[in-house]
Amino acid sequence: MKIYDKKKFVFGMMSLLLGICLLVLGFLKGFNSTRIILMILLPIIGISEIYLGINQEAVKREKFEGTExxxxxxxxxxxxxxxxxxxxxxxxxxxxxxxxxxxxxxxxxxxxxxxxxxxxxxxxxxxxxxxxxxxxxx
Missing domain, CATH: 1.10.287 (Helix Hairpins)
Structure with missing residues (x-):
């Protein structure tokens, strides 16, 4: 596995880890609506950013669109x-x-x-x- 966009990959890892931490915190202290929403959104964002960080074609397409x-x-x-x-x-x-x-x-x-x-x-x-x-x- 090669990382093509390090910023996206690190952002994705941080989002994924925050989602996992919120899941653990939810089991320890209880769930509320904000934690549940963030527990769902953060891992989804994290996984998609990790995928975009390791996908060479997506990185090339994004850089091209940014410079067009x-x-x-x-x-x-x-x-x-x-x-x-x-x-x-x-x-x-x-x-x-x-x-x-x-x-x-x-x-x-x-x-x-x-x-x-x-x-x-x-x-x-x-x-x-x-x-x-x-x-x-x-």
Whole structure:
């Protein structure tokens, strides 16, 4: 057995071991719904990741898909659109919490609005500096 993707193989082994540990813990301390769900999901994920780590064709196909220009363009476009949507929602939450704070007089709403505005400012600065970086280096 040869390992072609060590990260997937290690992740699969860890998931499988966590599932086994949860099974043992369930027998020792009792079962609850969270443990049962994780006991089922972790070994399934672990076995599939181990299989993907030792399957040469799957590793080649995944590396090809990761480097294909169309897939990279789709990934970059979706991340960019997701960032725009998050910034828009963040901007709306700023106004919502500031208006709620003004109407109700609760300082907690105002604090939440200021917190969201701080996050919005950080995201704008990061976006601005990353654009400068990529304009210089591309």
């Amino acid at each position: 220009e169309r897939n990279r363009l789709i990934s970059l476009s979706s991340k960019s659109k997701a960032f725009d949507v998050v910034q828009t929602i963040n901007f709306a939450l700023i106004f919502l919490f500031l208006i709620l704070g003004k109407q109700s007089g609760e300082e907690n709403f105002i604090a939440m609005g200021v917190s969201f505005s701080f996050i919005f400012a950080i995201s704008r600065f990061v976006n601005f500096f990353s654009e400068i970086y990529y304009e210089r280096n591309m």
